[in-house]
Amino acid sequence: MNESKRFNLRIDQEICQGTGYCVRVAPELFVLDTSENAIVIVVDPTQDFENQIIEAATLCPTRAITY
Amino acid sequence: MGRIMETIRDLVPPPHIQGIKHFVDYALVDEILRSKHFRQGSHQESQPFFGDSLLTIDHDKHFERRRLQAPLFRKEALEYYEHKELLPLISKALDECKENRDEDGLVRADLCALVRTMLARISAVTTGIDGVDTQERTDAFRNYIEQLGTGATVEWSTEDHGEVISRILQIREGFVKEFYGPSVERRVGLINEFKNGNLSEEELPRDLITLMYLHWNENWDEELPLRESTLYLVASSQTTTHAVPHLMIHLHEWFQEHPEDYEKRFDKDFLKQAGHEAIRLHLPSPALLRIALQDVTLSNGVGIKEGERVACLFTPANRDITVFGGDARSFNPYRETPNVKPWGFAFGGGEHTCIGRTLVTGLSARTDNDEGTDGTLVNIAASLFEAGIEIDPNDLPTYTELSYHDAYGRFPISLTNL
Numbered sequence: 001m002n003e004s005k006r007f008n009l010r011i012d013q014e015i016c017q018g019t020g021y022c023v024r025v026a027p028e029l030f031v032l033d034t035s036e037n038a039i040v041i042v043v044d045p046t047q048d049f050e051n052q053i054i055e056a057a058t059l060c061p062t063r064a065i066t067y
Numbered sequence: 068m069g070r071i072m073e074t075i076r077d078l079v080p081p082p083h084i085q086g087i088k089h090f091v092d093y094a095l096v097d098e099i100l101r102s103k104h105f106r107q108g109s110h111q112e113s114q115p116f117f118g119d120s121l122l123t124i125d126h127d128k129h130f131e132r133r134r135l136q137a138p139l140f141r142k143e144a145l146e147y148y149e150h151k152e153l154l155p156l157i158s159k160a161l162d163e164c165k166e167n168r169d170e171d172g173l174v175r176a177d178l179c180a181l182v183r184t185m186l187a188r189i190s191a192v193t194t195g196i197d198g199v200d201t202q203e204r205t206d207a208f209r210n211y212i213e214q215l216g217t218g219a220t221v222e223w224s225t226e227d228h229g230e231v232i233s234r235i236l237q238i239r240e241g242f243v244k245e246f247y248g249p250s251v252e253r254r255v256g257l258i259n260e261f262k263n264g265n266l267s268e269e270e271l272p273r274d275l276i277t278l279m280y281l282h283w284n285e286n287w288d289e290e291l292p293l294r295e296s297t298l299y300l301v302a303s304s305q306t307t308t309h310a311v312p313h314l315m316i317h318l319h320e321w322f323q324e325h326p327e328d329y330e331k332r333f334d335k336d337f338l339k340q341a342g343h344e345a346i347r348l349h350l351p352s353p354a355l356l357r358i359a360l361q362d363v364t365l366s367n368g369v370g371i372k373e374g375e376r377v378a379c380l381f382t383p384a385n386r387d388i389t390v391f392g393g394d395a396r397s398f399n400p401y402r403e404t405p406n407v408k409p410w411g412f413a414f415g416g417g418e419h420t421c422i423g424r425t426l427v428t429g430l431s432a433r434t435d436n437d438e439g440t441d442g443t444l445v446n447i448a449a450s451l452f453e454a455g456i457e458i459d460p461n462d463l464p465t466y467t468e469l470s471y472h473d474a475y476g477r478f479p480i481s482l483t484n485l
Contacts, residue, residue: 014406017101019418021130036101058137061420062408063430 006044007053007067013037016064025059026052038064072463074316075396078353078382081471083112083222087356087376088369091383093390093411095365099379100416104363107419108356108376112228115236116219119291120298121422129418135282139193139275140422142439145430149440152192153185157450160185163202164454165485174485178456178464178478182311183209185447186304193426194299195274197250211242216301223471239297247293255280275299299423306351306414306427307443312464312475314345314448317398319458328400332452335445339429341400342444343409346427347391348398349473350413353382382473385411455484 009029011022018036022029029042029049045053057065080089090096099105106125110117117123121132138144163184164176187209191199199208218235221228254277260266261281271277279292318341322329331337356376363371371377386395390407402409410428414421429442458464459479467476 015408017417017420019130021133021418024130025134054141055134055137058141059134061133061418061422063425066431 005047007047007049009040009043009045009053009067010065011038011040012062012064012066013039015062016060017062019061021059021061022056022065026056029053030056072316074313074320075348075398076466076473078380078473079471080354080378080380081223084354084356084378084380087378088371089354089378089380091380091387092367093384093387093407095367095369096379096381096384096412097416098365099357099377100412100419102363102417104360105357105377106360108358109352110219110222111356112232113219113221115232116215116221116239116294116297118294119288120295122298122302122419125418133418133422135278136275136422139273139278140425142430144273145425145440148189148192148426149429149442149446153189153443153446156188157185157447161450161454161482161485164482168485174482176480176482178312178315178451178480179308179475180209181480182308182447183213183304186307186443187212189426189443190300190303193274193303193423194296195250195254195272195276196246196296196300197253198246208246211238211246212300212304214238215242215297216305217469219297219301220470220472225469225471239293243293247296251276251280251292302421303423303426306346306421306423307447309351309472309474310342310346310349310427310444311447311451312478313349313473314342314444315451315456315478315480316458316464317341317345317348318400318448321398321400333449335441335449337400338445338448339441340402340409341398342442342448343428344398344400344402346410346413346444347385348396350381350385351472352415353473354378354380355415355419379412381412385413451480451482453484454482457481457483 016037018032018038020032020038022038023032026049029040029045029052030038031041033039053067057067090099107123110123121136124132160181164174168174184205187205188199190212191208199205214235217224218232221231224231254272257266257271258281261268261271275296276292279295356378359371359373359375361373388395391402391404414424427442427444429440429445431439457480459481462479464475464478467474
């Protein structure tokens with residue numbers, strides 16, 4: 001596992017629309033909470049997750065994900 | 068100083084949403100758009116233009132299509148569109164205006180047409196249409212986009228809808244022959260070269276048409292890329308074309324009433340906030356329909372039966388005083404909306420939130436080390452102020468009569484610095 005770089009993964013809860021797209025592309029990093037908002041479960045993922053993070057951030061309809 | 072014309076209008080519900088249960092509160096509209104118990108209910112009449120495109124498909128199908136198209140809106144792609152395509156094209160369009168200088172030495176133009184020209188090439192790039200280069204070709208292409216836009220929003224037309232559809236389908240044949248067909252042919256050829264090992268994937272164009280033919284799905288009908296392209300061409304140019312005239316007239320009035328802010332006309336942060344206000348107040352899609360997939364009871368107790376169509380009226384929802392404050396009906400570039408996107412439902416909501424939104428509004432920084440992009444609205448507005456845009460008080464803009472949309476049809480300007 002690459003430990004050299006870690007992301008600072010965040011979701012803006014005010015604009016998350018709960019589509020769950022991030023959960024579909026990166027289930028290791030995101031889940032939907034009981035109110036169907038996405039939340040981050042690994043806040044500092046390693047670079048191994050880069051492609052999934054970028055895809056989740058791009059795919060999010062409200063672009064609520066930053067990293 | 069008084070206002071020069073009425074710039075804030077109420078939504079006139081067009082015939083296609085009259086008689087349908089409708090919602091105007093921000094929270095309820097948000098609830099419906101977010102709910103997985105509804106599906107898309109708009110664009111029933113415009114199926115020949117948008118049918119089965121990203122706009123009209125839901126849930127798993129929507130996710131898969133969106134996933135396919137998402138690379139077109141990655142941060143690097145947005146930066147490329149903005150710096151390599153949009154900014155030079157804005158300058159080019161303004162330079163071309165100089166060729167039509169009037170006898171009194173002043174450069175005059177129609178803002179609606181000018182913005183469409185600026186947007187034509189960028190929409191061609193993202194979609195994958197070749198040959199939008201000379202002024203003549205750009206004019207022809209721009210005209211096709213306008214016509215396709217009329218067909219794609221036929222529900223809002225004040226003309227006979229059947230006649231509009233038939234007329235625009237005929238016009239679309241010309242578009243296919245002149246622009247779309249040759250563009251597809253070239254891309255299919257390149258994809259074959261790639262599959263034969265003669266090209267790398269990086270050498271393929273990065274646009275919608277290439278993506279669709281590269282990742283062809285056997286469940287698609289042959290005309291689907293044309294309808295998806297129509298969506299891209301219309302949506303990527305119409306939002307900004309719709310918004311810039313509204314933004315310009317609101318800022319014109321704002322600077323009259325707040326002359327101390329006039330120096331901010333080149334301040335991109337100020338223009339960004341002003342742009343958000345303009346699209347909040349004047350939505351490119353003022354209402355959308357949803358169809359209930361099962362019996363639903365909303366949080367306010369209202370019941371919706373399975374199969375029932377409901378209308379989400381974005382214009383009043385975007386002026387909801389409980390969300391945007393007591394002056395929600397007026398333009399205020401300093402408005403703060405900490406809990407919602409400043410443009411409200413201007414780009415829809417839920418999974419159908421416009422995929423190209425970031426082209427218009429720009430993309431906020433994704434990481435701690437980047438700056439993001441400004442988007443078409445801010446860049447065009449800043450360029451217009453640099454060109455010395457002025458509205459002639461004796462020849463005021465007029466609204467379109469061809470649609471129920473809150474849109475200008477004619478917007479005479481002069482560009483005093485050109």
